[in-house]
Amino acid sequence: QVQVVESGGGLVQAGGSLRLSCLASSSGRTLSINAAGWFRQAPGKKRDLVAAISKGDSAKYGDSVKGRFTVSIDNSKNTVYLQMNSLTPGDTAVYYCHVETHWGDDWGQGTQVTVSS
Numbered sequence: 001q002v003q004v005v006e007s008g009g010g011l012v013q014a015g016g017s018l019r020l021s022c023l024a025s026s027s028g029r030t031l032s033i034n035a036a037g038w039f040r041q042a043p044g045k046k047r048d049l050v051a052a053i054s055k056g057d058s059a060k061y062g063d064s065v066k067g068r069f070t071v072s073i074d075n076s077k078n079t080v081y082l083q084m085n086s087l088t089p090g091d092t093a094v095y096y097c098h099v100e101t102h103w104g105d106d107w108g109q110g111t112q113v114t115v116s117s
Contacts, residue, residue, distance in 0.1 A: 002026050002106040006097045009111030016087050016115070022080040022097030022108055033073050035100040036080040040093035040113075047096065051082060054100075064090070087115045 008020040024033055035054035041047040051071035053059040059071050070083040080097060094110040 002031070002099060002101050002104045004097055004099050004106045004108040006095065006108040006111040009095060009113045011114045011116065012087055014088055014115055014117050017083070017085045018087065018113060020082040020084065020095055020097075020111060020113075022082075022099060024078045024080070024099045024101060024106075026101065026103040029103065031078060031101045031103055032075055033078065033080060033099055033101055036071070036073060037098045038071060038080075038082045039096045039098065040091075041096070041110075042093040045093075050095070053080070084113070087113075089115045089117050091115050 003025050005023050008018060012018055037052040038050040039047050040050050049062055050065055051061045051069055053071045053073055068086045072081045092115050094112050096110045097108040099105060
């Protein structure tokens with residue numbers, strides 16, 4: 001089993017930046033993140049893909065965040081990051097991380113990002 005915990009959300013003004021973190025663990029066992037994705041869900045809307053990354057493949061981004069967001073994996077820290085720049089009120093949502101490892105996969109509980117105008 002794998003456990004995933006997101007952090008880094010908060011309130012930021014339009015034009016600002018935030019970095020979300022997604023820490024994966026598996027009962028103290030060594031793990032390697034093979035693939036990960038960040039998704040977001042605004043009130044009354046469906047959950048959409050924001051960014052995805054996997055070993056040996058280039059990152060993919062949703063059209064609305066291309067050029068502003070960057071996803072990366074640091075396997076030395078079992079962590080996936082989402083660097084978000086030039087934020088707009090349209091980026092306001094709960095952000096969820098999904099991680100795939102050789103021990104299994106899991107979703108995090110979500111972290112709220114609110115961008116004020």
